[in-house]
Amino acid sequence: MTPTKTSSHARSTLSLLAVASATAWMTLPTDAEAATRMRCSHQLPPAHHISKVIDRWAAEVKTLSDGDLDVQVFGSDSLIKANDNILAVAKGDIECAFSLNFQWGKTLPLMNVTVGPYTMSSIEAWKKWPTSEAATFLEERLLKKGVKNVVWMFQTNTSVFTSKGKPLLKPVDFQGLKMRGIGPAFDRGLKAMGATPVAIPGSEVYQALATGVIDTAITDVAAAWSRKYYEVQDHMTVVPVLAAYLHGYVNPGWYDKLTDKDKAALKKAGEDAAAWALEASQEAAANAPAELESKGVKVHVATPEENAAFKAAMAPAFAEGFADETGADGRKLLELVQKLQ
Incomplete structure (x- = not known):
């Protein structure tokens, strides 16, 4: 049997399909282009008022980053146990966690400054806290311990x-x-x-x-x-x-690889969430x-x-x-x- 010759039209069609296929393959999302995963662990139950603020913060981070940051929140010790969160983030096992200030114990006892009996009970003082010299001082010490602070959430003075x-x-x-x-x-x-x-x-x-x-x-x-x-x-x-507070922190190495836009999203969401936490905590306490x-x-x-x-x-x-x-x-x-x- 005489082999059938491929027509010029067929050859042209096959060529176009090959180019289209190659173009589609080249435009498939790569790992670098996909949303950056941000797993956040905390210990609070879903009904806790600060747990709800964390969920709101996570949604705000996603919105402000245009979906670049895929914030996944794991509450109720469901991902990492409360006492292991700090080390897990510092080691890079997870990207993000929240801890109560007194959970720093002997690792960074400075975090307990507000736990002093009747030391910082003023709500007016807490309104100033996120941008205060005191907060900046602690953020510098936290970085030396291997975590980058991204949000302060006042929890209670009652x-x-x-x-x-x-x-x-x-x-x-x-x-x-x-x-x-x-x-x-x-x-x-x-x-x-x-x-x-x-x-x-x-x-x-x-x-x-x-x-x-x-x-x-x-x-x-x-x-x-x-x-x-x-x-x-x-x-x-x-x-x-x-007075107790929960604070959110991330792995510094992970943070340094973020775009300026995503870093700005974390900063703005953190500022907003600090205000939300103060409002929610006062309402819950009342x-x-x-x-x-x-x-x-x-x-x-x-x-x-x-x-x-x-x-x-x-x-x-x-x-x-x-x-x-x-x-x-x-x-x-x-x-x-x-x-x-």
């Missing part, structure tokens, strides 16, 4: 001492109680009142209270609601004893006492005299511990914090 059977109204009431601790310096104040601090991640406190591993806890008044402490504790004393009472909790707001007694018992012990842990940097940071008052 805490509760939780208990079962009777309220905790004065320092002597803490005598002999096993209590969830916050961190070395703050726990000195608890010990000064006769309590025995126990280190427990926030996600495990409910179970510890339910099973009697600890007798009492201190937590954000809104967290007492969102974490359902009312199911295992029936008395709560509201005290402005400490609503939580009544919500707790609706579940049968006996809520007592500490009087000025009761707060003075707590401060007198706790503040000297904290100050001594904070000075020992932070040295000259701690003294400098306290001076910067005082400028905000």
Whole structure:
């Protein structure tokens, strides 16, 4: 059989198909052109007001980066455990995480400056915090520890001492109680009142209270609601004893590879989220006492005299511990914090 000759028209069609195929292959998205993955781990449950702010922040980052940053949020310790978040980001295992300031413990005890009993309870001071010298000072120290800070989220200046059977109204009431601790310096104040601090991640406190591993806890008044402490504790004393914040941070190596546009998106989203967190925290703190009472909790707001007694018992012990842990940097940071008052 005589081979069939390919017509010039057919050859032309095949050539065009080959060019089209090659062009399509060349224009397929490469890894470099795809959205940059940004996995963010945190410990808060979905109902927590700051958890909702984190979700809003993530959406804002995606919007401002025009989808270049694919922010994936993993809450409730679902990706990395709370105490492992800092190391995971510093090592580059994940790109981003959020931690409470006192979770820095001995790694960077400067972060506990706002945990000092009755040190920074002013909302006006917190409005100034994100762009303050104090915040910049901490951001520089965080970078030295291997993480780049991208957002400050005020969580509370209103805490509760939780208990079962009777309220905790004065320092002597803490005598002999096993209590969830916050961190070395703050726990000195608890010990000064006769309590025995126990280190427990926030996600495990409910179970510890339910099973009697600890007798009492201190937590954000809104967290007492969102974490359902009312199911295992029936008395709560509201005290402005400490100020806590959650902060978001990323791996510096990962950050340095971002475009200027994406870095600007993170900066703007961080500034916006700081304001959202302040608003959400004030609202949650205002609503939580009544919500707790609706579940049968006996809520007592500490009087000025009761707060003075707590401060007198706790503040000297904290100050001594904070000075020992932070040295000259701690003294400098306290001076910067005082400028905000």
